[in-house]
Amino acid sequence: MPWEQFASSSDTCPGFCGKVRLPALDNASTSTDLLSEDGRLYSDCGACPWGTKAVNSLYCEPCTEGLRPYDFAFIVFHALFPLLINVIVIKSSAIVGRNLKIPRIWIVAQILCGFLESTLSVVLVLFIYEPFGTLTIHSCQNHELYQWYSMWYNPVINYTRTLRCTSEIVYPLYSLPFAILFMNLVTLAILRSLLYVFASYFATPKLPSKPFYGVMWTLPIITIFHAAFSGFIYYAFPYVLLAMSLSLNVFHFASVGRKTIVGFLKTMVQDPEHFITYTLHLVLFGFALYSVMLSMPGFEHAIPKTGALVLILGLLPLPSAYYVLGIRLTVPESRGVQRFRF
Incomplete structure (x- = not known):
């Protein structure tokens, strides 16, 4: 599967990656590949912003x-x-x-x-x-040793491209x-x-x-x-x-x-x-x-x-x-x- 197709259409994100909610745009410029089931617009799989975590390996949600x-x-x-x-x-x-x-x-x-x-x-x-x-x-409840070193767990897509998803998992x-x-x-x-x-x-x-x-x-x-x-x-x-x-x-x-x-x-x-x-x-x-x-x-x-x-x-x-x-x-x-x- 090509990288662009995987990043936008995958139901889940690999590793510690997640999708970030984007601000609303004109429907004409919005790709249906980036829309979730509830009609919200999300980015491709990538690193979650600081203070958020990927819930169910999909969407980045704030740590509360x-x-x-x-x-x-x-x-x-x-x-x-x-x-x-x-x-x-x-x-x-x-x-x-x-x-x-x-x-x-x-x-x-x-x-x-x-x-x-x-x-x-x-x-x-x-x-x-x-x-x-x-x-x-506020914090993200994580208790595994490997989660402290997310830089060593960046996923490799199709053995060709590394997806950089380093973030503070244990925020x-x-x-x-x-x-x-x-x-x-x-x-x-x-x-x-x-x-x-x-x-x-x-x-x-x-x-x-x-x-x-x-x-x-x-x-x-x-x-x-x-x-x-x-x-x-x-x-x-x-x-x-x-x-x-x-x-x-x-x-x-x-x-x-x-x-x-x-x-x-x-x-x-x-x-x-x-x-x-x-x-x-x-x-x-x-x-x-x-x-x-x-x-x-x-x-x-x-x-x-x-x-x-x-x-x-x-x-x-x-x-x-x-x-x-x-x-x-x-x-x-x-x-x-x-x-x-x-």
Whole structure:
């Protein structure tokens, strides 16, 4: 069958292709081959516009479905991951620069600024996606790994011509993280710069610039990974976030130093820097647990929301308790070494 005849008269479109509805034209210039059964005018098979999908492999229709909880968690992950990098770089800079005696209030200010940057990046991006000006967003419900890489599934017609139908099948899960990372870079440049300008007048000594440049260089790297491995990240991010939150928790506890259990708990509660950092760890760990639960098939119907919340709250203190109670076993008694004790 010639290409022109196939493209216009086929009852279905191959691959991810679809037909787009065209504006009404004069009947004299309208080909009957392009008319559907309901008398509407459609284009040949081709790539569906952004924000639409081919329904039943035929007509491109707008995506109007809401995000699943797991999909929304995937979007939030792209804001939390830069925040994790933020906290790691800020804490490591504080440990390396202890000789500079930077006041802890400025370390806390950097962490809170990073949290504000990540929060604003998600909120602002949601406002510019349809429906505009709201925190809700429309999506196309697709759950297969191959749908993330539509460029590799362009159909070949009659073994001679490739039909280019590359589009965002998983709208908006592929494009939206790019927007979040870009907005995170913008908020980083604005808010963190304002913090550094303010600190230059009141902080002694000056704040190290390592956290700023560390995150600024990390965001493009995350963007490249998302572009290449977004489909794999979509299925693996709960476990990546879980591993990172636990590692960051251990890194934070190790920075406290060797103390008694009571002294360790007092430091966590009384020191604003450690208290805010630990609270952030609990939030990240709880979100990671929730994401892991959402990744389990049938979880939303098997366990009510109240039961899931109780389960997560019960698991939150376990890593901290394991570290506090088990650290004494990792410090053998020797001369000049004080055991971890009550």
